[in-house]
Amino acid sequence: MRLPDYYEFCCRVKIVAGHDALEKIPALLGALHAARPMIITDRGVAGAGLLDVVVGALQDGIVIGAVADEVPSDSDFKVVRRLAKVYQQKDCDAIVAVGGGSVMDTAKGVNILVSEGGDDLMAFTGAGALKKRLKPLVAVPTTAGTGSEVTLVAVIADHEKNLKIPFTSYFLLPDIAVIDSRMTLTLPDVITSQTAMDALCHAVEAYTCLAKNPVSDACALEAISLIAGNLLKVMKTPADRDGRLALATAATLAGMAFSNSMVGMVHTLGHSVGAVCQVPHGTCMAVLLPYGLEYNMHKNGEEAGELLFALAGDAVFARTPRDRRAKQTVASIRALNQDLYEVTGGRHPRCLGEVTGPDGKIRVPRARLPEIARVALGDASIFYNPEALDEDDLLMVLEAAWEGIPLDPARIRKG
Amino acid sequence: MNDFREITPGGRPFTRMYLNVMLWFVGRAVQAAARQDLEVKREFEALPHRFTFALTAAPDGPSMVVGKDETGRVKYLGRRPGDYPLHVRLTLKSMEALFLLFTFRESTATATARDRLYVEGGLPEACAVVRILDIVQVYLLPKPVAKLAIKRYPRWRLKRHTWDRAMVNLRAVIGY
Amino acid sequence: MMTLPDHFEFICPTRTASGLKALEHLPGDLEAMNARKPLIITDKRSTEKGLVDQIAKAFRTSGRTLGVYDGAGPAADMDAVKHLYHLYLDRGFDAILALGRGATVDLAKVVNIAVSGRPEDLARCQGIDGLHHPLNPLAVIPVAGGTARECAGEVAFGDLYYRSRYLMPDLVTIDPRMIIEEDPLQLVPTAVAALTFAVEAYAVPQGNPLVESYAQLTIGFVFDHLLDEVRQTVAQKKWAARLSEGFSLKKGRLALVNAACMAGYVHANTPSGLAARLGLAIGQRSAVDPALAMGIVLPGVMEEQVNRRGWDLSRLLRPMVGLDRFAATPGAQRFAAAMAKIRHLFNELFVLSEAAIPRTLEDAGVTRDALAAVAEAVAGADPESARACRTILEHAFIGQPVAP
Numbered sequence: 001m002r003l004p005d006y007y008e009f010c011c012r013v014k015i016v017a018g019h020d021a022l023e024k025i026p027a028l029l030g031a032l033h034a035a036r037p038m039i040i041t042d043r044g045v046a047g048a049g050l051l052d053v054v055v056g057a058l059q060d061g062i063v064i065g066a067v068a069d070e071v072p073s074d075s076d077f078k079v080v081r082r083l084a085k086v087y088q089q090k091d092c093d094a095i096v097a098v099g100g101g102s103v104m105d106t107a108k109g110v111n112i113l114v115s116e117g118g119d120d121l122m123a124f125t126g127a128g129a130l131k132k133r134l135k136p137l138v139a140v141p142t143t144a145g146t147g148s149e150v151t152l153v154a155v156i157a158d159h160e161k162n163l164k165i166p167f168t169s170y171f172l173l174p175d176i177a178v179i180d181s182r183m184t185l186t187l188p189d190v191i192t193s194q195t196a197m198d199a200l201c202h203a204v205e206a207y208t209c210l211a212k213n214p215v216s217d218a219c220a221l222e223a224i225s226l227i228a229g230n231l232l233k234v235m236k237t238p239a240d241r242d243g244r245l246a247l248a249t250a251a252t253l254a255g256m257a258f259s260n261s262m263v264g265m266v267h268t269l270g271h272s273v274g275a276v277c278q279v280p281h282g283t284c285m286a287v288l289l290p291y292g293l294e295y296n297m298h299k300n301g302e303e304a305g306e307l308l309f310a311l312a313g314d315a316v317f318a319r320t321p322r323d324r325r326a327k328q329t330v331a332s333i334r335a336l337n338q339d340l341y342e343v344t345g346g347r348h349p350r351c352l353g354e355v356t357g358p359d360g361k362i363r364v365p366r367a368r369l370p371e372i373a374r375v376a377l378g379d380a381s382i383f384y385n386p387e388a389l390d391e392d393d394l395l396m397v398l399e400a401a402w403e404g405i406p407l408d409p410a411r412i413r414k415g
Numbered sequence: 416m417n418d419f420r421e422i423t424p425g426g427r428p429f430t431r432m433y434l435n436v437m438l439w440f441v442g443r444a445v446q447a448a449a450r451q452d453l454e455v456k457r458e459f460e461a462l463p464h465r466f467t468f469a470l471t472a473a474p475d476g477p478s479m480v481v482g483k484d485e486t487g488r489v490k491y492l493g494r495r496p497g498d499y500p501l502h503v504r505l506t507l508k509s510m511e512a513l514f515l516l517f518t519f520r521e522s523t524a525t526a527t528a529r530d531r532l533y534v535e536g537g538l539p540e541a542c543a544v545v546r547i548l549d550i551v552q553v554y555l556l557p558k559p560v561a562k563l564a565i566k567r568y569p570r571w572r573l574k575r576h577t578w579d580r581a582m583v584n585l586r587a588v589i590g591y
Numbered sequence: 592m593m594t595l596p597d598h599f600e601f602i603c604p605t606r607t608a609s610g611l612k613a614l615e616h617l618p619g620d621l622e623a624m625n626a627r628k629p630l631i632i633t634d635k636r637s638t639e640k641g642l643v644d645q646i647a648k649a650f651r652t653s654g655r656t657l658g659v660y661d662g663a664g665p666a667a668d669m670d671a672v673k674h675l676y677h678l679y680l681d682r683g684f685d686a687i688l689a690l691g692r693g694a695t696v697d698l699a700k701v702v703n704i705a706v707s708g709r710p711e712d713l714a715r716c717q718g719i720d721g722l723h724h725p726l727n728p729l730a731v732i733p734v735a736g737g738t739a740r741e742c743a744g745e746v747a748f749g750d751l752y753y754r755s756r757y758l759m760p761d762l763v764t765i766d767p768r769m770i771i772e773e774d775p776l777q778l779v780p781t782a783v784a785a786l787t788f789a790v791e792a793y794a795v796p797q798g799n800p801l802v803e804s805y806a807q808l809t810i811g812f813v814f815d816h817l818l819d820e821v822r823q824t825v826a827q828k829k830w831a832a833r834l835s836e837g838f839s840l841k842k843g844r845l846a847l848v849n850a851a852c853m854a855g856y857v858h859a860n861t862p863s864g865l866a867a868r869l870g871l872a873i874g875q876r877s878a879v880d881p882a883l884a885m886g887i888v889l890p891g892v893m894e895e896q897v898n899r900r901g902w903d904l905s906r907l908l909r910p911m912v913g914l915d916r917f918a919a920t921p922g923a924q925r926f927a928a929a930m931a932k933i934r935h936l937f938n939e940l941f942v943l944s945e946a947a948i949p950r951t952l953e954d955a956g957v958t959r960d961a962l963a964a965v966a967e968a969v970a971g972a973d974p975e976s977a978r979a980c981r982t983i984l985e986h987a988f989i990g991q992p993v994a995p
Binding site for chain 3: 418419420421422423424425426427431473474475476508509510511512515529530531
């Protein structure tokens with residue numbers, strides 16, 4: 001057990017998980033003195049029939065004040081303001097957010113407006129702008145990946161000014177995260193692998209980057225072993241309820257870990273690949289994860305080696321000598337990517353060069369790598385990476401990840 | 416009852432003085448480096464028109480403000496962040512945290528990792544500010560100390576390590 | 592790999608900050624909870640040892656005024672609650688900093704119930720889940736030692752008893768400057784109580800991953816540091832050792848305080864275990880510290896449950912020995928190895944403390960006759976569990992493992 005010289009940990013969210021956790025929501029809201037929730041979700045969730053499941057689970061115990069199922073994937077201030085009006089008109093007293101990252105962010109934004117009043121979200125940006133508890137917010141994640149049910153950040157776009165505004169406050173944490181296996185049971189295979197690799201990446205970076213702490217370490221290891229033990233199983237048997245619950249729980253644990261320990265260069269690069277070339281976040285994470293570990297290995301090889309225990313199990317860990325464990329960790333992640341590549345018939349890419357769009361064309365042209373590296377320099381996750389990275393370093397890593405070859409140790413400049 | 420009392424803790428005049436001197440010098444060194452060092456110059460050029468940033472300690476600890484003027488010249492603007500519209504504000508949670516930073520017991524990366532430093536404003540610009548401050552620290556500090564303050568000590572050409580270093584320090588002292 | 596239960600829940604509303612200059616974050620952290628005038632509730636020892644002055648120093652430059660009440664005593668004192676209730680309201684305090692352990696923190700929590708609502712709430716909100724609203728901001732600043740329940744959601748104050756998530760502190764600030772306990776044996780009961788809460792949280796066939804994440808930390812910190820702390824301070828009283836300790840942030844002590852705090856979070860999320868109940872019952876019927884009694888019966892309790900219910904609790908070994916030695920130990924040996932580790936811990940403490948810390952109930956001076964009464968008190972009317980308790984106690988009397 002490592003105890004850093006200083007650390008902070010906070011995850012105030014009540015976690016309620018299980019195969020029929022949704023049915024607990026009315027009682028949970030009752031304990032928070034709420035009786036008329038507004039459900040916020042998106043068309044995808046409604047179309048997949050998940051909204052009906054949630055409504056079915058809720059309506060026996062509680063009156064649903066309103067249902068808004070039109071959150072777009074790039075939600076913005078306008079949507080937040082509109083939904084806040086609906087909430088007030090329908091006299092709601094709590095929010096149940098059902099969906100992925102965009103729905104959660106929107107719901108957090110709506111919660112600011114309906115709790116604080118007014119319609120000017122910008123007044124609540126910046127550290128310490130929120131000072132008191134908001135209305136009860138229940139988060140029901142439908143993708144086992146982002147962990148936004150336990151994070152204190154909401155990023156909301158202002159499309160008029162073409163800005164993405166981050167809101168950060170402990171008061172933005174949902175009161176309750178309800179993890180129900182039914183919510184991810186019908187997730188398509190590629191989305192399952194992308195989101196699981198996103199969660200894996202949260203956990204691995206939380207464990208190996210600068211802001212690690214004992215609590216996030218414990219959550220991260222647990223998350224990694226749940227993903228390693230269940231992902232391929234679920235890919236082969238999508239209706240595996242226990243496996244789905246394990247992946248969803250892992251995503252929440254990983255979310256708890258990284259929202260306290262933050263993430264490093266895999267996210268630095270991944271955010272930029274996503275922003276410049278519109279590649280799904282989970283795909284970037286899956287491809288780049290081995291490179292983040294390789295690049296930092298001279299700094300955090302010990303920690304990276306410990307991950308082998310969670311990734312490959314105690315038997316492999318015991319028979320791998322200490323000094324080879326970190327490399328074996330990287331090999332296990334590459335092997336997992338290879339397995340996912342095979343089980344999805346090549347739709348889960350192993351390198352950036354293999355990422356294709358719906359039209360079958362290459363999504364990340366090699367010529368754009370320098371641009372990606374430049375954008376990456378402006379991503380705050382770079383602070384938390386153990387080794388320093390300048391533009392040349394970022395480009396070197398991107399080139400290797402594009403081709404899918406391991407990093408050349410001689411080209412890693414060690415600080 | 417004599418079990419109860421109220422106390423109003425005082426200030427920390429000496430720490431404040433030390434930090435004020437340090438920030439004053441670092442601020443002027445940023446201004447000097449922007450004129451002497453190519454990399455810092457380029458970083459500033461890439462930043463928005465009239466870009467201004469502050470480094471400060473909450474709630475009203477010592478501060479420094481640096482910004483570009485109308486013509487793009489980088490200037491140390493003093494120690495009152497309230498007087499300027501800021502693009503980026505780096506805030507240490509307490510004066511003690513700033514003191515840890517300026518006694519080189521914690522680097523900016525460590526302070527961030529330990530939740531002692533928070534950033535308001537544009538993140539890409541904030542990243543640029545941290546890169547600039549890292550370079551300035553290399554100019555101001557002897558190598559063993561600078562190694563504590565940054566992640567990777569840069570391999571610079573001899574001229575940068577000697578002539579430019581001397582010039583940055585000299586310019587910081589005379590304020591040109 | 593663990594298998595998950597079909598349903599599980601967890602909550603820890605507390606923010607934990609631990610380590611170098613943690614106290615200096617307090618003004619900002621209180622501000623973030625909209626609190627500007629905190630009242631420190633503590634005892635005379637904290638004032639005498641300079642702890643209150645340290646906190647006051649950490650508030651320099653914050654522009655805040657602090658209230659300090661250092662009259663907390665070892666027993667529940669309703670007059671103190673009344674006095675503090677009026678002080679808090681009359682002088683406009685808006686948060687409580689509980690500095691200390693055990694009864695001091697309990698006093699602070701009871702005062703917080705009264706000032707957050709109405710004084711009648713003290714009578715009205717007793718029992719389990721009797722509180723229905725968040726209370727005013729409460730920060731706990733632990734010192735070494737205590738009950739390991741300071742950070743939990745439970746308060747026993749004279750005849751009053753409360754258990755609620757709303758009693759868990761909003762903030763726990765662990766600072767090495769507050770950890771000044773000089774007698775290392777004082778650390779032992781706390782560490783053992785924490786260990787008991789954490790180990791008993793594992794006593795389910797399928798683990799709650801959140802409970803186990805915190806429980807692992809408690810178990811790991813106790814096994815990594817308790818013996819070293821006791822050994823070092825008993826052996827060395829030289830100035831050099833003290834000086835180096837001053838510089839080293841007291842890492843071991845800090846870890847033990849962290850362990851107690853995590854155990855509190857675990858305690859708030861799990862029902863009270865058999866070892867904890869047996870320990871309390873033994874404490875009521877003999878001179879032994881109930882915390883130590885819990886630890887002495889702990890391995891037997893786990894063995895008896897594993898034998899009777901056929902559970903696999905081999906995962907308990909992992910935090911005790913670390914990943915390497917856990918992986919090196921074959922699965923079938925792990926549970927026995929874990930129980931041996933707990934017994935070994937007590938045997939070592941027995942030697943280091945020159946027999947002040949008992950290994951067995953016999954060492955502890957419990958009489959054989961008292962065992963039946965303890966078993967009856969804990970098991971109640973259920974004959975099976977009475978039999979189980981008797982088996983556990985008889986084995987713990989002489990320190991013998993409960994064989995499968």
